Amino acid sequence: MDASTDDAAAAGTVAPLSPVGPDARRARALVVGVVATVLFVALRLVVALSDSAPLPIDAAWDDMMSAIASPVGVIVAWVPAIVGGTIGMILIGVATTIVFLVRRRPWDALNVGGAIALVVAIGAPMAAVIARARPADSLAETVATSFPSGHTAVATTIAVTLGLILRRRWVWAVGATWVVLMMWSRTYLHAHWLSDVTAGMLEGVAVATLVWAAIEVARERRAQRAATAAV
Numbered sequence: 001m002d003a004s005t006d007d008a009a010a011a012g013t014v015a016p017l018s019p020v021g022p023d024a025r026r027a028r029a030l031v032v033g034v035v036a037t038v039l040f041v042a043l044r045l046v047v048a049l050s051d052s053a054p055l056p057i058d059a060a061w062d063d064m065m066s067a068i069a070s071p072v073g074v075i076v077a078w079v080p081a082i083v084g085g086t087i088g089m090i091l092i093g094v095a096t097t098i099v100f101l102v103r104r105r106p107w108d109a110l111n112v113g114g115a116i117a118l119v120v121a122i123g124a125p126m127a128a129v130i131a132r133a134r135p136a137d138s139l140a141e142t143v144a145t146s147f148p149s150g151h152t153a154v155a156t157t158i159a160v161t162l163g164l165i166l167r168r169r170w171v172w173a174v175g176a177t178w179v180v181l182m183m184w185s186r187t188y189l190h191a192h193w194l195s196d197v198t199a200g201m202l203e204g205v206a207v208a209t210l211v212w213a214a215i216e217v218a219r220e221r222r223a224q225r226a227a228t229a230a231v
Contacts, residue, residue: 023220026213029164033209040148040202047147047195052132058193062135065188074139077188080181081140081151089116089154096162107219108165112158115211119157123150123203132196140191149192149200155182156204164212179204 046055054062082088093116100109127145134146159175183197192200 023216025164026216029209029213033206033213036202036206036209040199040206043195043199043202044147047130047132047199052130052147054135054193055195058195061187061194062137062190065190066137069188073188077185080155080178080185081189081191084151084155084182084185086150089151089158092158096158107215111165111212111215112161114215115157115161115208116154118211119153119204119207120150122207123148123153123200132193135190135193137190139189140186146192147196147199148203149183149186149197151186152179152182152192152197152200153204153207155179156201157208160205160208161212164208 093112097109097113100106100112124145127147127150130147131144132147133144134142156179159172159179163172163175179201183201186192186197187194
């Protein structure tokens with residue numbers, strides 16, 4: 001699909017006689033989404049087989065975070081923890097959705113809102129059912145809802161979704177940095193085990209890529225119908 005067609009499709013219209021075809025990135029997104037889903041399920045099974053106890057790598061990472069702990073580090077770690085918390089992510093999600101609506105990009109607004117809603121709908125109940133205990137020295141939450149990390153899942157979902165929508169390298173770079181910072185923050189504060197934040201990252205990648213691919217299919221079919229009607 002060329003740039004003019006893509007811009008028009010984003011605005012909900014398609015120029016007459018413009019070629020309408022699938023986004024070449026959709027197949028790659030589907031593969032990434034499926035792989036992330038498989039890895040997430042595999043990690044969940046590993047955690048289940050350990051009776052939700054910390055894995056050896058979890059304990060080693062938690063000990064390393066304790067070894068490098070400092071007052072300044074804790075303050076820095078709380079920044080993404082607060083910004084990426086429930087209220088912060090809701091505000092970011094709503095603001096992003098509104099921006100896309102104002103710019104007359106309803107499909108992209110639906111993509112962002114739908115992806116965030118789905119990742120929360122999957123992760124929150126799962127964490128409550130699994131009820132994995134957090135590290136004993138947690139500086140943040142202490143409720144036994146450690147797996148997967150909701151902060152990391154939502155951060156990853158937003159980062160990947162915006163990367164796919166905006167198609168800018170700097171968006172991907174900022175998004176990747178934010179996700180890594182979030183994963184570090186949650187383990188530095190001992191709010192999660194390393195496997196928790198890894199699971200959250202995989203969940204976010206899976207949801208973001210699969211929702212984006214589904215939205216693109218719907219957008220393409222809408223554009224094809226509009227193009228056919230315009231002939």
